[in-house]
Amino acid sequence: MSENNSRECAQANKVEVKGLDLFYGDFQALKQIDFSIKRGDVAALIGPSGCGKSTFIRILNRMNDLIPGCRITGEVLLDGEEIYGAGAIDVADLRRRVGMVFQKPNPFSKSIFDNVAYGPRMQGLRDRRRLAELVEASLKKAALWDEVKDRLKKPAHALSGGQQQRLCIARSIAMEPEIILMDEPTSALDPIATGRIEELIGELKKEFSIILVTHAMHQASRVSNKTAFFLLGELVEFGSTRGMFTHPKDKRTEDYISGRFG
Numbered sequence: 001m002s003e004n005n006s007r008e009c010a011q012a013n014k015v016e017v018k019g020l021d022l023f024y025g026d027f028q029a030l031k032q033i034d035f036s037i038k039r040g041d042v043a044a045l046i047g048p049s050g051c052g053k054s055t056f057i058r059i060l061n062r063m064n065d066l067i068p069g070c071r072i073t074g075e076v077l078l079d080g081e082e083i084y085g086a087g088a089i090d091v092a093d094l095r096r097r098v099g100m101v102f103q104k105p106n107p108f109s110k111s112i113f114d115n116v117a118y119g120p121r122m123q124g125l126r127d128r129r130r131l132a133e134l135v136e137a138s139l140k141k142a143a144l145w146d147e148v149k150d151r152l153k154k155p156a157h158a159l160s161g162g163q164q165q166r167l168c169i170a171r172s173i174a175m176e177p178e179i180i181l182m183d184e185p186t187s188a189l190d191p192i193a194t195g196r197i198e199e200l201i202g203e204l205k206k207e208f209s210i211i212l213v214t215h216a217m218h219q220a221s222r223v224s225n226k227t228a229f230f231l232l233g234e235l236v237e238f239g240s241t242r243g244m245f246t247h248p249k250d251k252r253t254e255d256y257i258s259g260r261f262g
Contacts, residue, residue, distance in 0.1 A: 099172030105164035162193025
């Protein structure tokens, strides 16, 4: 492959991780990870508890920086720009471009409106009309607007668990990210709320790249087009979801998907 073609392929990847190792002190939590997604991909990360899935997605918006003794080697690129090291993307800008939704809904102790408006206000947006438009657009993209449009000044904690999680997604969307990381976003929700979030992911992928940590094999097969199987800090297999679930290349992947362990 020519140098120009190599550069074009690299630029086509929204996120590219090459030879990544992560250490907590002397303990190596991730080993030689190679991973890439393009715009519009939904990548599901599967594997047993403690295998490195959540650690990995936190690399992508530098949340591991907050952990003492954490050290990373290798390359992590966003649109071809380094996330770590000399000349890296500004961390505040990175966290705007890479949104995060956690396992349990974590709305602020504020109104529904103020939850969604919080990030843009912190970025300096003060125009009330623009804020109102942004809040409405974000809530619509999170499939929550019709349920809350008449009670935007009500406390966010008055919402149901599923609504709170969609509010957290709207809060992330309001920052106009390019990627949304989701760390088991439906594990604390009932089946109906889970279904709503899965439908929402199907809509969001039209505008965002999504990386989703999940323990549910059926969820991974329903919502993602790529799947990564992690085991003991290694990325054992990564490829198309359909291919992995029908013809896994590694015996360990087959054993995990078929329920022989995990």
